[in-house]
Amino acid sequence: MQLYNTLSAKERAQLIDQAGKNRLTLSFYQYANIENPQILRDHLFITWNHLDVLGRIYVAHEGINAQLSLPADRFNEFKEHLDSISFLQGIRLNIAIEQDNKSFLKLKIKVRDKIVADGLNDDTFDVTNKGIHLGAEQFNVLIEDQKTVLVDMRNHYESEIGHFKNAITPDVDTFRDSLDIIEADLKDHKEDKNLVMYCTGGIRCEKASAYFKHKGFKNVYQLEGGIIEYTRQVKEKNLENKFLGQNFVFDDRRAERISEDVIAQCHQCGAPFDVHTNCANDACHLLFIQCDACKEEMDNCCSTTCKEIHALPYEEQKALRKGQGNSNDIFKKGRADHLSYKKDLRNIFETLKLNKKE
Numbered sequence: 001m002q003l004y005n006t007l008s009a010k011e012r013a014q015l016i017d018q019a020g021k022n023r024l025t026l027s028f029y030q031y032a033n034i035e036n037p038q039i040l041r042d043h044l045f046i047t048w049n050h051l052d053v054l055g056r057i058y059v060a061h062e063g064i065n066a067q068l069s070l071p072a073d074r075f076n077e078f079k080e081h082l083d084s085i086s087f088l089q090g091i092r093l094n095i096a097i098e099q100d101n102k103s104f105l106k107l108k109i110k111v112r113d114k115i116v117a118d119g120l121n122d123d124t125f126d127v128t129n130k131g132i133h134l135g136a137e138q139f140n141v142l143i144e145d146q147k148t149v150l151v152d153m154r155n156h157y158e159s160e161i162g163h164f165k166n167a168i169t170p171d172v173d174t175f176r177d178s179l180d181i182i183e184a185d186l187k188d189h190k191e192d193k194n195l196v197m198y199c200t201g202g203i204r205c206e207k208a209s210a211y212f213k214h215k216g217f218k219n220v221y222q223l224e225g226g227i228i229e230y231t232r233q234v235k236e237k238n239l240e241n242k243f244l245g246q247n248f249v250f251d252d253r254r255a256e257r258i259s260e261d262v263i264a265q266c267h268q269c270g271a272p273f274d275v276h277t278n279c280a281n282d283a284c285h286l287l288f289i290q291c292d293a294c295k296e297e298m299d300n301c302c303s304t305t306c307k308e309i310h311a312l313p314y315e316e317q318k319a320l321r322k323g324q325g326n327s328n329d330i331f332k333k334g335r336a337d338h339l340s341y342k343k344d345l346r347n348i349f350e351t352l353k354l355n356k357k358e
């Protein structure tokens, strides 16, 4: 019985081309009490591999978090299978706005301690005691309220290319950091403000809202289904779209354009631009924003050092890397001192003031 992915990304890409079928990219999550994540994991792998599902799925005692793609014509079978699992019955699926047949090239289902790396080692609060869920229409109304503080729960490199009008976008690398910053900065407003949160697909807010309620915030709200579901509802119900720019996503598409606004800048020359790239020097691989002109001039590299290394024959590059561990920059998504145009928003209240002035 096959329980793990066996094809390389390249082989898979060829198969997808040969099949010539449209694929759907979608995501969903559910907090639930899963007794034996390994058994569920194997069951999902066998069934989904058979349905030609590809993607990245985490299963834990606390639930499941799935981002995947599948052939559009197998969607009904897939949905039926989800409905056969009690805690996934009728679950809302976030269907991607921009489709790409190669959003995922492997099926990876992993058993993890948690379904989101939230850095929260706090079992004292009840994850199911979450904030009030808002649909797009209610969300649009509430974020115009004077008493509302709207917070983007994502990381700096995500909110940099797109966020809601007037949102506070904490300059953080991790979810854990943003919880602390928000709590500290709003400590005097736990009762008189509406704390409204959003993230990509809703999962981070699920936990954050429970956390803030546990910390004494009285009016906690979250955008149900995140930016993805918001955009779907805006289109379906013809509502005003209040999201500017691109929605960062965690697959090979990298982002979905939600509005035509370009709110970010090339990290190298400062020109308006909002498409991420990875530094072409494999030893660096830094995720950053680079415009087309800089890409050409810098050979898709983040610095002159990387450009020089990238230009060396492969064997020499390998020899240089020997014994040097990977560069830290790999994990510092979009942060490096030589990228002078990276937006740096340290203080959330300064951001708030800036936003209110507009």
Ligand SMILES: [Zn+2]
Pocket: 266, 267, 268, 269, 270, 271, 290, 291, 292, 293, 294, 295
């Ligand atoms: Zn540039």
Ligand SMILES: [Zn+2]
Pocket: 279, 280, 281, 284, 285, 286, 301, 302, 303, 306
């Ligand atoms: Zn680099």
